[in-house]
Structures are given as C-alpha cells and as structure tokens.
Amino acid sequence: DSGVTQTPKHLITATGQRVTLRCSPRSGDLSVYWYQQSLDQGLQFLIQYYNGEERAKGNILERFSAQQFPDLHSELNLSSLELGDSALYFCASSPGTSGTREQYFGPGTRLTVT
Amino acid sequence: GNSVTQMEGPVTLSEEAFLTINCTYTATGYPSLFWYVQYPGEGLQLLLKATKADDKGSNKGFEATYRKETTSFHLEKGSVQVSDSAVYFCALSPNSGGSNYKLTFGKGTLLTVNP
Numbered sequence: 001d002s003g004v005t006q007t008p009k010h011l012i013t014a015t016g017q018r019v020t021l022r023c024s025p026r027s028g029d030l031s032v033y034w035y036q037q038s039l040d041q042g043l044q045f046l047i048q049y050y051n052g053e054e055r056a057k058g059n060i061l062e063r064f065s066a067q068q069f070p071d072l073h074s075e076l077n078l079s080s081l082e083l084g085d086s087a088l089y090f091c092a093s094s095p096g097t098s099g100t101r102e103q104y105f106g107p108g109t110r111l112t113v114t
Numbered sequence: 115g116n117s118v119t120q121m122e123g124p125v126t127l128s129e130e131a132f133l134t135i136n137c138t139y140t141a142t143g144y145p146s147l148f149w150y151v152q153y154p155g156e157g158l159q160l161l162l163k164a165t166k167a168d169d170k171g172s173n174k175g176f177e178a179t180y181r182k183e184t185t186s187f188h189l190e191k192g193s194v195q196v197s198d199s200a201v202y203f204c205a206l207s208p209n210s211g212g213s214n215y216k217l218t219f220g221k222g223t224l225l226t227v228n229p
Contacts, residue, residue, distance in 0.1 A: 002157065033216060043203065043219040056216055090157060094215060101146045101165070101207040101215040105158040 003027065004106035006091050012112045018079040021109045025072055025093030031055070032074040033094075033103060034066055038087040049074055081113045116141045120204045120220035127194055127227050135189040135223045137178075137204035145206040147171075147180055147187040148217070152201045161189075161202070194227045201225070 003026035013019055025032050034046040036059075045058035049068035060066075063081075068074045078085060088110050092103035120137040127133060139145065146165045150158040162171030167182035176191045187204060204220040 002159070004157075031215070035217075042221045043217075045216045045218070048216055058216060092158075092217075102148060102160050102163055103207075103215070103217060104160065105150075107157040 002104040002106065004091060004093050004104050006089075006106035006109050008109060009107065010110050010112075012114065013081060014114055015081055015083060017081050017113075018077065019081065019111065021076040021078070021089055021091075021111075023074045023076070023091030023093075023106060025074070025091075026104055029093035029095050029104075030072065031094045031103075032068055032072070033092045034060075034074070034076050035090045035092065036087050037090060037108070043090075046076070078111070083113050086111055086113045116145065116206060116208055116218045118204050118206055118218055118220040120202075121223055122221055124224040124226060127225070129196055129227055129229050130193045131227075133189070133191040133194045133198075133225070135202055135204075135225070137187045137189065137220060139185050139187065139204075139206050141185075141206055141208060141218075143209040144182070145208050146215075147178070148205045148207070149176070149178055149187070149189050150203045150205060150219075152203065152222070154200070158203065194225070196227045196229050199225055199227045 005024045030051045046060040048056040066076045088108045092105045094103045117140045148163045149161040151161045162173040164171040164180035170179045201222045205217045207215040
C-alpha cells in the first residue's frame, strides 16, 4: 500500500459526459502528479500540483483540468469525453522537496467511455 | 526533450533464470533513474532508484546501476520467480530546479516467468 488513494476505482460513462477523478496523496506529501496510461500512448504525464499551485503541464488536453485543494487532495476533471479518453488514470505523490524525487502511485481509476 | 527507451518484450523465462531488461535514456544533466513494477490490475510500485552516476539501486533481488557513460540503467535479477511476473517500467526524473520532478517512462516490458 503506497498510501495514495484514488476514487473511484472504475468509471463507465458515455461520450460527451464529464467526470471527476479524486486523489489523496500520502500524508505530508505536497506534490501531486496525474498520469494517463493507455495501450497506444503508454504512461504520459498530464499535470503536477505543488502545495495548491499548478507547477508543470504535460500532454494534457484542454478538455481536462485539475486542481489541488488546501487539504492537498487533488481532482482531475475530464469533460466532453471521447472514446479515446478511455484509459487508466494514475495519481502519484511525492514530498516535492529537493533531493526526494521518487513518486508513489495510487491504484488508478479505470475510465471507460462508451 | 527527455526520453527513455527500454526493450519492449514480452520476455518469457523459466523460474530461476537470469533476467536482464535493458533501459537507456536521453536527458540533460544528471537525472534520477527509477524502475517501477506493475502487477496485473494494480498501480505502479517503486522497485529501485539511483540518483547519481555509478549508484546501484537494489531491492528484492533486483539491481540496476546508473551508467552515465552509456546512459543506461539496465535491470537485472539473478534468479527470477513466478511471482516476478509483471510489467516493468524504466523512468527518469529530470535534474531541474524547484519541485518539478515529473517522470518520463519507457513503454514497459512484460515479464512472464513460468514454473
């Protein structure tokens, strides 16, 4: 158990809909990262938050957004869903301090868009 | 930009065989290097890490040495078990200032160990 929790575990929704994925980092970790895992693209970095502020963006679509709340949990919002958004979405956390770079991953949310 | 290339497999071995999964990287400076493992239906678990040249990361019988001269971080295990069957990912984290340590992953290598 990494200490990172994600809900829900599975999500099935229709094209055009909007969903919210939730992540709680390990106790004390300030950084939250979101990754998308798909068969064709592999593991892709989406976005990072550090202590409530957006710190880095990767291959994140404009239809996707995220935020980190004062209690450090994070939410990833996916809107106008398309079939190609079906994937595993992972959240990871790290202390975010210099010299401590390993990230601890949650169990993931499997999104299926029909 | 940063990139990681690893042998894609799949790799199929018999129990107690020797394992090598090759990983090479492209990055500026001295990134940190990692191996993560993903068991079926689960998230990624950190297997081992190395943060500077010539460091050797090790865990659960797995080892990898950070080779700056060949930009490599090959994963090895002397005697694999059926329970090692999983997907293995090589990854790097850039040596940037601040707190942006996003991971760049290889495509993953599926390992199957038969009894």
